[in-house]
Amino acid sequence: MxxxxxxxxxxxxxxxxxxxxxxxxxxxxxxxxxxxxxxxxxxxxxxxxxxxxxxxxxxxxxxxxxxxxxxxxxxxxxxxxxxxxxxxxxxxxxxxxxxxxxxxxxxxxxxxxxxxxxxxxxxxxxxxxxxxxxxxxxxxxxxxxxxxxASDRAEIAEQLAPAPPGRRAAVERAVAAALAAEADLDWATQRSQDLHAIDHWLSTNTLPGPEDTAAIGLALGDLDIRDYALRRIGSGALDANRIDLWLWVARHMADDLRAPAATVAGFAAYRFGNGVLALEAFEAALKASPNYRLAQLLMAALQAGYPPASLTNIGTAELEAAASEE
Missing domain, CATH: 3.40.140 (Cytidine Deaminase; domain 2)
Structure with a gap:
């Protein structure tokens, strides 16, 4: 529930x-x-x-x-x-x-x-x-x-604070290794691996280590994979929308890779009914990438007061394509 x-x-x-x-x-x-x-x-x-x-x-x-x-x-x-x-x-x-x-x-x-x-x-x-x-x-x-x-807003914002330097460095090394390995993979194999990573970590109640954190963070950079994650969240079948997982990934990714995970974390919080955490996550995404379109759209919807149930169309690339044509 x-x-x-x-x-x-x-x-x-x-x-x-x-x-x-x-x-x-x-x-x-x-x-x-x-x-x-x-x-x-x-x-x-x-x-x-x-x-x-x-x-x-x-x-x-x-x-x-x-x-x-x-x-x-x-x-x-x-x-x-x-x-x-x-x-x-x-x-x-x-x-x-x-x-x-x-x-x-x-x-x-x-x-x-x-x-x-x-x-x-x-x-x-x-x-x-x-x-x-x-x-x-x-x-x-x-x-x-x-x-x-939480005791105050600052405690909520702390949930988006970057992970300790040592853990972030380990994930950065894993990101570099994953990018090097991807160069030898064809599109279909890479897509299959990305979908498997999302499905696997949504089926557990634990948090990933550096290699898997890097894999999830990189996978969310693909709009199709990101939208697949959004649809899984929108299904309502995930325990607390796995907000903990998305926050974990966002906190461990380097600045230039943080926006997708932070936006997914914000969407999960928004759909759960936690507007304050959602706002903090969207702000973190836009601080990392000011032009990240989905974070902009969701931020505007949240500030306008759209109810979480109205987000049924989020998770389709068509939504952003339509918005970019306005």
Whole structure:
């Protein structure tokens, strides 16, 4: 199961607030989070930074387009941070969403482990706030689906950090040896070896050594092989989309060979429902290769708020060919 397949039962603010860090992939701070709903079911979750102060609300990013794209009719607005800027941001977002036809069902502020309601003044929502527990039945459901919350964004970015120099050097040597060996292979034999490498490592729960890491990284440089890997991910049959494998390969490849593996890692995270990790992976791919087209396309889709289920056509070379003709 992954987050695009999970059906999560949310019963009140406490359930929701223990679940949001898992949905985002990290514990938000100084953030505005909007949870989109369709027929009272959780549909999507988006986060943006709060402005520096309540006097700079013009810098608060508008998320109405993303919720409309996901066909949300209702939402819950949550701000994490100091009272003045958090509450002002909530009201600005609520006005935008209401005008766009998305009804805010609740408005919550979180600060120092407690939550405060902006819409309820009954004893169930005391003025001093309510402690947020570590877990609830809803957060356990999300954890079972394979999600976890990093302490912050930096911890997520660290998953794309280059591997230790010694391991990267070993892979670079293996890359050089593989390229030399490929010179003696015909196209069909090379293609067969590349497909076998992808299939073999998708059928295991382990991570490859230097030679196999090099083989996978080089294979993903072939658009047909890369797209085959994307289709395998899109099938939903892989445990956690083997995000660990793609991240491992991306971290070990030299800068000029990193973009394909990082893009595949981002796609796997995107399809799994981890938009923050996907964003980090696409940024890593574009840092290595600024013109890598698939990373550009997926980055744009993610930032626009396209749901993971909309990526069914990814994995075909025709998609990039059509985009390049625009």
């Amino acid at each position: 992954n987050m695009t397949q999970a059906r999560i039962s949310i019963n009140g603010p406490t359930d929701l607030l223990t679940t949001v860090p898992l949905l985002l992939g990290f514990t938000p701070q100084h953030s505005l989070v909007i949870v989109g709903l369709v027929d009272r079911r959780l549909q999507c979750t988006f986060r943006v930074d709060l402005p520096g102060s309540a006097d700079h609300l013009e810098h608060l990013r508008d998320l109405t387009g993303q919720l409309s794209l996901n066909e949300c009719d209702e939402c819950v607005i949550i701000a994490y941070g100091e009272k003045e800027v958090a509450e002002a941001s909530i009201e600005r977002a609520a006005s935008r969403l209401f005008n766009a036809g998305v009804t805010p069902l609740d408005r919550l502020r979180v600060d120092r482990g407690r939550w405060f309601s902006l819409t309820c003044d009954k004893p169930c929502c005391p003025a001093e706030g309510t402690p947020i527990p570590e877990t609830t039945p809803a957060s356990c459901e999300v954890a079972v689906a394979g999600c976890y919350a």
